[in-house]
Amino acid sequence: MTYKEYLQVLKEHSPYDFSEYSDNSIFRRIQKVMRDHQISLEELGARTQENRLFVEEVVEAITVNTTELFRDPDVWRFLYEKHLPNYRNNSFINVWHAGCSTGQEVYSLLILFNELGLSDKVRVFATDISQKALDIAKKGVYKHQLDRGCVENFDKVFNDNGKQQTIAFSKYFEVDEKKDEIRVKPILRNNVKFIRHDLVKKELPFYNKMDLVFCRNVLIYFNIKLQTRIVQRFFDSLYANGSLVLGAHEGLSGFFKTKFEKQGPVYKKSNVFHFRY
Ligand SMILES: C[S@@+](CC[C@H](N)C(=O)[O-])C[C@H]1O[C@@H](n2cnc3c(N)ncnc32)[C@H](O)[C@@H]1O
Numbered sequence: 265m266t267y268k269e270y271l272q273v274l275k276e277h278s279p280y281d282f283s284e285y286s287d288n289s290i291f292r293r294i295q296k297v298m299r300d301h302q303i304s305l306e307e308l309g310a311r312t313q314e315n316r317l318f319v320e321e322v323v324e325a326i327t328v329n330t331t332e333l334f335r336d337p338d339v340w341r342f343l344y345e346k347h348l349p350n351y352r353n354n355s356f357i358n359v360w361h362a363g364c365s366t367g368q369e370v371y372s373l374l375i376l377f378n379e380l381g382l383s384d385k386v387r388v389f390a391t392d393i394s395q396k397a398l399d400i401a402k403k404g405v406y407k408h409q410l411d412r413g414c415v416e417n418f419d420k421v422f423n424d425n426g427k428q429q430t431i432a433f434s435k436y437f438e439v440d441e442k443k444d445e446i447r448v449k450p451i452l453r454n455n456v457k458f459i460r461h462d463l464v465k466k467e468l469p470f471y472n473k474m475d476l477v478f479c480r481n482v483l484i485y486f487n488i489k490l491q492t493r494i495v496q497r498f499f500d501s502l503y504a505n506g507s508l509v510l511g512a513h514e515g516l517s518g519f520f521k522t523k524f525e526k527q528g529p530v531y532k533k534s535n536v537f538h539f540r541y
Pocket of ligand 1: 327328329330331332335362363364365366369391392393394397461462463464479480481482485511
């Protein structure tokens with residue numbers, strides 16, 4: 265059996281279709297599952313057909329959940345200072361975080377909105393294929409973050425601008441240095457729904473149109489055909505003046521370059537007319 269044949273088996277015997285993920289990363293991940301379980305590709309295929317719980321384990325192993333608070337602080341600072349203030353006159357602000365992982369990106373955004381006094385208007389739909397990641401996201405309790413520079417990132421966004429007034433990390437997080445653990449404070453957890461959703465599937469888990477779609481460091485795992493389908497879905501989900509935010513090393517190519525205008529790290533939908541409803 266080849267890796268590609270294994271992905272066909274997975275597709276036929278489970279709700280998951282990884283056949284359009286980019287080859288290198290997915291094959292490495294499957295190899296790791298085989299190593300961890302000491303099984304061959306044939307045995308992996310057999311277990312996948314027989315055991316649903318095992319399939320869930322494989323899906324968790326295949327997805328890469330790396331994330332951090334205010335990852336790429338320059339992007340967040342741009343959003344805070346230049347982009348998000350544009351939503352001041354909205355009566356509501358709908359946001360979709362696609363591939364939100366364990367939620368740090370979601371809470372980063374909610375902090376920006378809170379600092380801008382726009383929290384009450386924001387409704388966030390945060391989705392991911394990984395149930396494990398979503399369970400952590402809902403709790404908002406993170407281990408081993410302090411040495412990964414989360415406070416430094418926070419300060420780069422808010423406190424590195426020569427202004428007198430600073431914003432304390434402790435305004436939003438309870439910090440337990442002994443346990444090396446941070447907890448998101450309840451004020452950030454009111455207007456977000458974490459929902460399990462597979463981006464490969466056509467159906468969306470909400471009916472709302474979006475003002476802002478985040479999909480950072482997710483498309484890199486997909487081949488071009490799948491990326492194109494998903495970006496089209498983001499485009500359709502956005503209001504006429506909506507915006508898309510991708511990862512720092514991701515970009516739009518071909519057709520979509522004409523459909524979005526790049527403003528700093530933000531892709532703003534352009535050349536189209538939509539009713540806001
Ligand atoms: C590297 S993380 C990125 C997290 C966050 N957006 C960030 O940039 O920090 C990629 C996330 O995409 C999710 N993912 C992968 N395939 C997916 C799919 N088909 N549908 C939804 N989420 C998916 C993974 O579970 C993982 O949480």
